[in-house]
Amino acid sequence: MADLRNTKLFKERLAQLEEEAHRLGVVFAPAEAADLLAERVTATANQLGVTERTALQTYTTPHNISLLANVLGEHAATYREVMAEADPVTITVPDAGRVIAALGMVCKLATEQINKDSADAAGVLTDAADAIVGIGAQVRTNQDYEPVTIAGRTLVYSRTVLTHAVDRLTTGIWACPCRQPHPSGADSCTLVQGLTADLNIVAGWLTTSNERPGDQR
Numbered sequence: 542m543a544d545l546r547n548t549k550l551f552k553e554r555l556a557q558l559e560e561e562a563h564r565l566g567v568v569f570a571p572a573e574a575a576d577l578l579a580e581r582v583t584a585t586a587n588q589l590g591v592t593e594r595t596a597l598q599t600y601t602t603p604h605n606i607s608l609l610a611n612v613l614g615e616h617a618a619t620y621r622e623v624m625a626e627a628d629p630v631t632i633t634v635p636d637a638g639r640v641i642a643a644l645g646m647v648c649k650l651a652t653e654q655i656n657k658d659s660a661d662a663a664g665v666l667t668d669a670a671d672a673i674v675g676i677g678a679q680v681r682t683n684q685d686y687e688p689v690t691i692a693g694r695t696l697v698y699s700r701t702v703l704t705h706a707v708d709r710l711t712t713g714i715w716a717c718p719c720r721q722p723h724p725s726g727a728d729s730c731t732l733v734q735g736l737t738a739d740l741n742i743v744a745g746w747l748t749t750s751n752e753r754p755g756d757q758r
């Protein structure tokens with residue numbers, strides 16, 4: 542596949558995908574579009590039992606690329622809707638502090654992954670930065686420790702970051718600082734429990750046994 546990525550045809554198809562998806566409001570992370578197209582070519586080759594070169598030359602037509610761009614565009618629209626429609630949540634200042642601390646902890650864990658999967662780590666760090674800036678801005682303008690209202694957009698970023706971290710830690714893709722195995726379904730370590738509880742504060746819930754209300758820690 543490395544050779545195929547360097548071919549003129551792959552680059553042409555990639556340029557078309559990037560241009561059409563961009564027009565539909567899709568924002569790619571670095572190399573994301575190329576990875577996506579490469580995955581598509583591999584999947585097509587496996588499905589049809591042909592070589593990747595044939596899959597690219599014969600079956601990855603400009604029409605197929607347009608279809609792929611449209612699917613991505615629909616996802617982007619849904620994502621923007623989720624962002625715009627997420628309801629704000631009002632939380633106490635100590636809870637805001639807890640969420641900021643959790644996001645910081647995840648940043649530290651993501652930083653350790655930079656050499657392993659830089660695109661993934663960069664995505665987590667960017668979302669975490671947006672979440673921290675959003676919560677910080679609310680706390681900063683807060684008078685007399687009144688509960689603070691966290692905007693929907695900030696909540697979406699916070700949930701994305703915390704859910705991602707819990708997922709990576711429990712599946713073992715990220716090494717957990719507790720150095721214990723995290724067998725699925727078993728009681729998780731205090732870090733994972735803590736992050737799950739913090740996820741609850743920002744009104745995000747996991748559908749796993751880790752679920753635990755934020756105020757019962």
Ligand SMILES: [Zn+2]
Pocket residue numbers: 710717718719720721723730731732733
């Ligand atoms: Zn752990």
